[in-house]
Amino acid sequence: MIERSRRLLRIAGWPLRSLLVGVVRAYRVSVGQFVGGRCRFYPSCSAYAEEAIGHLGFVRGGALSVWRIMRCNPFGAGGFDYPPGHTDLLLRYDTVLRAATPTDGVGVST
Secondary structure, eight states: OHHHHHHHHHHHTHHHHHHHHHHHHHHHHTTHHHHOSOOSEESOHHHHHHHHHHHHOHHHHHHHHHHHHHHOSTTSOOEEOOOTTOOOHHHHHHHHHHHHSOSSOTTOOO
């Protein structure tokens, strides 16, 4: 029942989510071309916003995006910062490799 409610809320939020992702993409294509390349984080704030809103929805993704933009200032440290729930292909590959590596030293040459 709860899963069905979540699915209905996700479907109901689709128009707002699509609108906001469209605004972010329009910014990246137009204004972002001239002021881009100065973000202290990876991925850039607009890429973060697009992924967060697309995966987490209008409210939560929008709030995380605003918080990220507020942290992107000359006094911030910057660095790697992905939205919650982000699964990177390399991260998944590394996890598979670590699981396949023997931990008892068998097969490891010294």
